Amino acid sequence: MGLFDFLKRKTLEEIHFSELEDWLEDHLTKKKLDEKIKAAKQDIEKILERCEDRLEHLGEASLMNDKIPEKEKQIMEGHRKSYIQKIKRFLNDIDVPDDAAQTGYYHAKFSEKLNSLSEETAKNHAVLQHFFGQEVSKIIRDIKNVEQSLSKLQSDIQKEGVDLIKEAKIKLKQYHEDRMRKDRLETEKESQSQILDNLKRKKEKLESRIGELKKSKEYLEFKDFLDKKKSIEDEVSRIETELAAAFAELQRPLKKYTHNTSHEKLVDKYSSDPAGALKEDETLLIHKVIEKMGAELHLLELKEKQLEKTKELMEKFTKSFLSEKRHELSGLKEMNRDLASQINRSVVALNISENENWKRSIENKMEECEREIQATTQEIEDINLAYQKQKVKEKAKEIHPHLRIHDEEDE
Incomplete structure (x- = not known):
């Protein structure tokens, strides 16, 4: 470094945001990381070849002591065969990645596998150490040298700021993915809005059709039938309420009078359903009772107030009164059935009902569509592209503090 190098201004580099991905790739290339990785792989390949030779030598090595019992020899052979197989399988799995961004991850995974190998071969190693201690130690040393080479490669790459470049690329990728997702969601929302508009138009047409049907002569007649039916039902309800109230007052004296007689069931019917009992009582037997x-009455031992009320109702419940109410109820119910039949046969009512069912179905679809639009809108709002872009720029400036990134006007 020259004496006055500190006075030199750092070169300002300017790029557009759309050029950032290529800039990051170019920055990696300038680091000559490929050469570092290639050199490390060559070094590791030499170590692996040497280790393979050592394993072969271990497999062929003879015992220095011929006096070892045969049983111990057999145990040793089993451990030797198992140890060599496990080590070879481990070595065959070693494959250093060409991508500099993956070296840190690969080194960590290698260390995990190495720990597993140590646990897996612990018994083999303990046995073989007694017979071929020197050969086994050399094999272990080679494997540790592989780990050291990977560690050095990772350290060299970290010094070049590869982790920062990797993080910047990840953030940039996330930005592009979210931008594409936002575009897709906006297209989806537009499609949902079009569907909603179509549903609104269909609903308006149905409302117009229903409105026209309700102005027709047929509907006015149908409405008149409904009004008449309602009026008749109100009158039937009034008469039934009147009868129920009257028989409620007569219930106690009638029950006392007919207790354990042939008319007891008749009185029970009138007590529970006066109108129904009157309809079935064609001869008006209740009047005779x-x-x-x-x-x-004097035998029923009624209190004076109840006795007076009973006499009052008995005067009202003449045969002609009961006959008139029976006939009136029968006539009203017959008219009600006729009106119900005409109402059920109404074509305009059927058309209105069908259109209203379609309208309800469309309204349900509209509600569902509105919920989908709301959910899509929320998803779009949750994607903060401006914030993500700013984070990408900040990470890029960590790599090159004098980098200026411009936004394109059409972004």
Whole structure:
């Protein structure tokens, strides 16, 4: 370094953001990392060849002591064969990656496998150490030399700032992927919005069709049938309520009077369902029961207030009154059935019902579509491309502090 080198200004480098990926690749190339990796691989290959020779020598080595018992020899042979197989399998798996960014990961995995190998061959090593200690030690030394070469390669690459370049490439890749995802989501949202617009138009057409049907003469007649049916049902309900209230007041005296008689079931029917019982009571037998009860009221031991109320109702429940109510209910229910039949046969009502069902179906689809649009919108909003781009730039400036990255106007 020259005496005044510190006075020299660092060269400012300017690129566009779209050129950053190529710039990172070019930066890696300038580091001459390929040469470092190639040299390390050649060194490791030599070590592996030497280790293979040592394994072959171990397999052929003879015992120095011929007096070792045969059983111990057999045990030793088993461990020797197993040890050589395991070491060879380990060596065959060694394959240093050409990508500088992968060396750190590969070194870590190699160390893990080496630890596993040590545990796996511990018994073999302990036995063979007694017979071929020198040969085994040389093999172990070769394997450790491979690890040292990998460690040195990783260290050299780290010094060149490869990890920073790797991180920048990862962030840049994530930025591009998220940008593509955002474009896809925006296209998807546009498609969803078009579907929603089509559904809205269909709904408007159905509403217009329903509106026209409800203005038709047929619908006005149908509506009149509905109103009449409602009026009849209200009148039936009024009469049934009137009968129920009256028979509720007569229930106690009638039950006392008919207890253990042939008319007890009849009174029970009138107590639970006066209108239904009246419909079935064609001869108005209940009137005869009430008349006979009137002649024997003094025997029922009713309180004075209840006695007066019973007499009042008995005067009201004449045969003509009951007959009139029975006939009135029958006529009203017959009219109600006729109106129901006409309503059920109404074509316009059927058309309106079908259109309203379609409308409800479309409204359900619209709600689902709106939920999908909302979810897609949220996904789009969660993608912060400006923030990601800034992080990419910051990482690139860590690699080259005097790098200026410009954004294209069309980005």
